[in-house]
Amino acid sequence: xxxxxxxxxxxxxxxxxxxxxxxxxxxxxxxxxxxxxxxxxxxxxxxxxxxxxxxxxxxxxxxxxxxxxxxxxxxxxxxxxxxxxxxxxxxxxxxxxxxxxxxxxxxxxxx
Amino acid sequence: xxxxxxxxxxxxxxxxxxxxxxxxxxxxxxxxxxxxxxxxxxxxxxxxxxxxxxxxxxxxxxxxxxxxxxxxxxxxxxxxxxxxxxxxxxxxxxxxxxxxxxxxxxxxxxxxxx
Numbered sequence: 362x363x364x365x366x367x368x369x370x371x372x373x374x375x376x377x378x379x380x381x382x383x384x385x386x387x388x389x390x391x392x393x394x395x396x397x398x399x400x401x402x403x404x405x406x407x408x409x410x411x412x413x414x415x416x417x418x419x420x421x422x423x424x425x426x427x428x429x430x431x432x433x434x435x436x437x438x439x440x441x442x443x444x445x446x447x448x449x450x451x452x453x454x455x456x457x458x459x460x461x462x463x464x465x466x467x468x469x470x471x472x
Numbered sequence: 473x474x475x476x477x478x479x480x481x482x483x484x485x486x487x488x489x490x491x492x493x494x495x496x497x498x499x500x501x502x503x504x505x506x507x508x509x510x511x512x513x514x515x516x517x518x519x520x521x522x523x524x525x526x527x528x529x530x531x532x533x534x535x536x537x538x539x540x541x542x543x544x545x546x547x548x549x550x551x552x553x554x555x556x557x558x559x560x561x562x563x564x565x566x567x568x569x570x571x572x573x574x575x576x577x578x579x580x581x582x583x584x585x586x
Binding site (some may be wrong): 394405406451453459462464 | 475505514516517520530560562572576577579
């Protein structure tokens with residue numbers, strides 16, 4: 362079963378625009394993580410936000426977490442063609458020791 | 473530090489055969505997790521090993537098994553392969569188990585079952 366569900370499933374934007382992806386999860390969490398995957402390759406960890414945090418920044422990335430709504434969002438500012446990839450949220454809940462991944466958002470940044 | 477390595481990168485097998493995939497974690501990492509990724513089911517957790525012990529297991533049949541060696545390298549084995557086992561198998565390592573550790577993924581092994 363998947364803990365996180367991403368929205369939208371696919372997103373296409375122009376270079377320079379901002380991209381926002383949303384993730385909803387089902388149970389209470391210890392932390393929520395975002396990963397990027399380039400086509401057919403391994404995942405790259407982007408950012409981790411703990412359940413007691415509301416917002417976190419890393420370079421052009423901004424992640425927010427709303428535990429009352431069981432949702433998180435990933436904002437990529439000033440997107441580049443190199444940001445084209447699939448983005449996954451992954452939740453680690455208190456009872457589960459493993460990360461449970463969402464279905465992912467396919468982001469395409471057009472030059 | 474060298475990243476997570478997985479061998480082989482690509483594999484083609486026939487139904488009914490068995491396969492062994494290998495994962496070498498980042499030096500110093502003691503936890504290795506395995507995931508299966510398919511277009512239909514997405515990323516699904518298989519199991520996690522820490523200090524040579526299986527710490528957690530996903531909802532997969534017993535045909536899927538794994539082990540971890542004293543140097544933290546891990547192998548997973550799939551016996552009696554089925555067409556539905558065709559997938560990208562990803563291995564991830566982390567310094568510890570559970571908690572707030574981020575996972576570092578390898579490039580994956582692409583398994584095709586014909």
